[in-house]
Amino acid sequence: MHFRSDINGLRAVAVALVVLFHFGVAPVAGGFIGVDVFFVISGYLMTGIIVSRQLSGSFSFATFYLERCRRIVPALAVLCVAVLVAGWFLLMPSEYMDLGQQVIAALTFVSNVLFWKTGGYFQESAHDLWLLHTWSLSNEWQFYLLYPILLTVLARFVGQKILRWLIIVAVLLSFTINVVGTLYSPSGAFYLLPARAWEMLVGALVYLFPLRLKDHQQRLMAWAGLALILAAALLVSEETLWPGYLALIPVLGSGLFIAAGHQRCALTDNRVAQYLGRTSYSVYLWHWPIVVWLGYFSLENQPLWLVIGILASVAAGHLSYRFIERGITRSDGLLQRTQPATRLGMLFGIALAAMLTVVANGVPARLSADFRRASAELSMPIVTNGWCFYSVETIATLPVGSRGQLCRIGAQDGQLKALLIGDSFAGHYAPFWDAIGKRLSIDVQSVASDWCFPAEGQAFTGPTSSRAYAQCLLNRAYLKAGAHRYDLIIFAGSWGVIRHQRKMNGVYRAIRRTSGRAPLLIVMPTPTNFDVNVADRYARTLLFDIPFDIHKYGKQRDVSARLANTELAGVVNRLGNAIFLARDDLFHISGRPSDVTHENIPFGLDESGHLSIYGSYKAADAFSETARYRSLAQRLDAVRTQRTGMGLGQR
Structure with a gap:
């Protein structure tokens, strides 16, 4: 032309x-x-x-x-x-x-x-x-x-x-x-x-x-x-x-x-x-x-x-x-x-x-050893770095099956037995419950896999054709069959995504059913969802020695998560033996709500609201300073006393 x-x-x-x-x-x-x-x-x-x-x-x-x-x-x-x-x-x-x-x-x-x-x-x-x-x-x-x-x-x-x-x-x-x-x-x-x-x-x-x-x-x-x-x-x-x-x-x-x-x-x-x-x-x-x-x-x-x-x-x-x-x-x-x-x-x-x-996973060796050490804990806790999140979707060598239900954290000889169950958001709370478990003598078993939020039925936020779906069905069957064996059950999930997909009814049914079978149920909140990967943004400031200001980053993605947390709290707080831990219980500086720790490092990891290993540990430190933590300790003492009185303290 x-x-x-x-x-x-x-x-x-x-x-x-x-x-x-x-x-x-x-x-x-x-x-x-x-x-x-x-x-x-x-x-x-x-x-x-x-x-x-x-x-x-x-x-x-x-x-x-x-x-x-x-x-x-x-x-x-x-x-x-x-x-x-x-x-x-x-x-x-x-x-x-x-x-x-x-x-x-x-x-x-x-x-x-x-x-x-x-x-x-x-x-x-x-x-x-x-x-x-x-x-x-x-x-x-x-x-x-x-x-x-x-x-x-x-x-x-x-x-x-x-x-x-x-x-x-x-x-x-x-x-x-x-x-x-x-x-x-x-x-x-x-x-x-x-x-x-x-x-x-x-x-x-x-x-x-x-x-x-x-x-x-x-x-x-x-x-x-x-x-x-x-x-x-x-x-x-x-x-x-x-x-x-x-x-x-x-x-x-x-x-x-x-x-x-x-x-x-x-x-x-x-x-x-x-x-x-x-x-x-x-x-x-x-x-x-x-x-x-x-x-x-x-x-x-x-x-x-x-x-x-x-x-x-x-x-x-x-x-x-x-x-x-x-x-x-x-x-x-x-x-x-x-x-x-x-x-x-x-x-x-x-x-x-x-x-x-x-x-080569982004060739981390090209960055200085000091930087790698400083940012090592700004990553997701998963089986490949010593934690429990059993991601069969991203790690092809992991088999679908009971191996995904064997990981234990907290006090290995703890007086109380707990089950942490859910999707990747249960996985990111593993360091949190490892620290709390050791403080309160709780042996925590973690059962967490991709998209597998705790629920009754077969609702799933990922593709049902995936291996993760097969693993999820096994995990839910495990919860249904064995909830009565635990002193404490902990639910965690990406509540905002689940709410957006209109799949919360199964969660509510699981909460009511499980609260009737275990002495105590705790539901964890979905952390703040940012519009960017805040951990990477923080790591950049380390690399180039520039100030980090988390307030620059938007939170449009957080709307559904906040609403889901509020709705869940309403359901959980109506039950006598269930506790919803609010964001402010976990993410604060001396009682003042915060998205960063005392060191001005974000709790969060990515846009979805996941916590880093560091952020999860620091959330445990922040939680241990609150009245809610002291109340939980008292309730667990009551469970411990009840179990001992029933002759079940050494289960």
């Missing part, structure tokens, strides 16, 4: 909106719609390339895919190398391991699937994902793989004239998936191709149904299209369900602008816009890691640094365009002169390096 300056200028508008949005420049609250504009442009250009070559008899799948690869992969590969090198010096082991997974997903064009499983695009934790923006490239590449096959098959069996009407049907089908998916699975609708294909296919329709317009009609349509795009950028926000039906606004605007074919639009036909349009792909690639870098050092809200970040994005984009993009297309370019086998070897080398970071 011949070069069109209007489309090149539209690229500039799209990338400018995305960059301004990601750097938080007001009032572009909906600048993320720039990606929707890119999708329409891609659909138009790809349809033009494929259909024009098919009509001339010169279309080749191999040539088409090779051209797309040469257009996208080199600059992406260089970016992946750069972030892997930067991550070596900047990232915690868990973060570096995650980065390795992101690099592999980006280079294989499945990062949209990875980030769909990871979480929402607009969550605060997304600012820790260095290659989050590659989700759109994965969508486009998946489209490139399937689309020429679809067009070729349809052209052969129904002809070009009917083909374009079938494209309309495909647009309507994908748009329906988008609207329904946005309501019921927002993350899937945002990231995955079936809900995004319609945007690229709208671009296809613009090519397949060309318009012949007079000059004044072109101007009017072009400006109408730009007005729709800019209106969307200014009026929608992160709070808007997206894409949904509102995505029609920028998509329709992009389609109108391209269909107009207006080459002399003042906003797009100028030197700045044309330059930014040419470098838009590289600018897009580099701007997001710079945004993440600013956030990494808590510079994202400082105006000077935002200006520096935007300028750095443009500069990095220029260098990438000059030496990488043009280097692969110009006959005298450096990359063009390298052999195809060499280029392929480089790509495999990058992927191998990324795989090694995953296999």
